[in-house]
Amino acid sequence: MSDNILLQLNNISVVYSDVIQVLKGVSLSVPKGQIVSILGSNGAGKTTTLKAVSGLLKTENGSVTDGSIQFNGMNIENLPPESITRLGIFQVLEGRQPFKYLTIEENLRVGTATRWGKPYKKDIERIYNYFPALVQRRKTLAGYCSGGELQMLVMGRALMAHPALLLLDEPSLGLAPLVVIEIFKIIKRINEDQGTTIMLVEQNANMALQIAHYGYVMENGKVVMEGTAPELKDNPDIKEFYLGVGATGNVRSYRDVKSYKRRKRWL
Amino acid sequence: MVFFFQLLVNGISIGFLYGLAAMGFVMIFKSSSVLNFAHGELLAFGAFIFLTLVTWAHLPIIAAFVVALAGSFVFGFVIERLFLRPLIGEPLIYVIMLTVGIAAIFKGAMLLLWGGNLYIYPDFLPLAIGIKWGVVNIAPVYVVSTTVGLVFLVLFGLFFKFSSQGIYMRSVADNQQAALSLGVHVRRVFALSWAIAAMVAAMSGIVLGIINGINVHDLSSIGLKVFPVVILGGLDSIGGAIIGGLIIGLLETFTGGYISPSLRDVVPYMVLVGILLVRPYGLFGLVEIERV
Ligand SMILES: Nc1ncnc2c1ncn2[C@@H]1O[C@H](COP(=O)(O)OP(=O)(O)O)[C@@H](O)[C@H]1O
């Protein structure tokens, strides 16, 4: 199986500030060309898992203290983000994080950082092709764009870098249902057209399992369940806790909006 | 009336130089949140290198100017590499104290090398550069300083607006983690902002030296004058730094001209205190974009 495995986490532990242990032996693998989803409620350790892969843990004083992360067979745990991005791994952060004082087009150009000096005009056209809504906003400061536009922007920004592995952290967070559907369609299209491997962290299990090939469920810093997307959709526990009975979708998205606001105030 | 115009012109050209010096300071602050207390020493260093190249190495003026700027650029890079980089990730107050230490060491070294005397550059500006509008007479130094200031301003404006490196630098100032997630080499951006800041500081130091003569103490004290300028302009606004510089430059020259030369150097700090009391984020500080 190891031949087509792009990313492999072997029993990793992550500790923040030398004392706060958040991940307690997480193992998972991401096959080349697939969408692998990580589900789980707030605080389960999903973001921490992505940051362990992208190297951004460093910026929060966290590190992988145990286990290993292999990308294309190469050990990458605790490498700095500058090196990890140059291997083709790009994380799209939770809560979107645009460069507020840069225009949409300037935001996209930051995505050329790992390919500095190479022509980028065609890439920008390619991004506008995926996200036509961005075209008329190209000269607008990102700080003035809507949540849906920003989600498209930050995904487009990462695509500018030609990622081999794209880490998406809760792309549906705080967005209107119709926008969420559109975003997920595009994620699927990116995976199909470009063959980009995607790790998709979501609380919206319903949407995630519609496009993912495989999924893991995390709780309290551990993987508690895994399976193909159809298996997970049919699992009674998942049905009860994550897929809800239709109406809970609204409740959940309300909570997400709140956590988004709180985050912004503290930044 | 003639006197008024004379002061206006002097104020604008000195103000430009303050503004450019402050711009370098703001760049370092924006990219790495470090307040550089050694900024004045960077001005003085550039001016003395230029002086040495002109009077001792007998380089032609333009060549000396270019070499001094290039040297300062490299110098800024080296400072970041040797002193700042090891402290990345440490509490900011250590880094800021470090710049205070660097300032003291540089000043000591410059006093050792060049002493505390006032040096005057040999008079090298052709009189023909001066401008005469009726009764208003603009001396060659002021023409040169305003022109050089404008050229730098435009060049940096273009650099930050259009070049990829300029855009990467702005992205780091805007959201460091997002910049890292896209592979922007943040440490390289810090180094580049020190290099550019040192280069622009040197330019201001050289031209101010041409206007006022050069002296270690005078030039390094401009490092403190940068504070009223950036507080006025908003600590995080590069455009604000230029406007802040112009305002401080004009206030200084007008106070010196109409009220009393001895008040001249105090006025910027009176403004500083006043501004902090009413508008702590400066006149042109970034308006926080806050969406719900
Ligand atoms: N920088 C940090 N320092 C200390 N603890 C953190 C840090 N970031 C996250 N945590 C803790 O780690 C746990 C998992 O967080 P996170 O990975 O963000 O979960 P999720 O993305 O699944 O909501 C939470 O309990 C959170 O409080």
Ligand SMILES: [Mg+2]
């Ligand atoms: Mg999270």
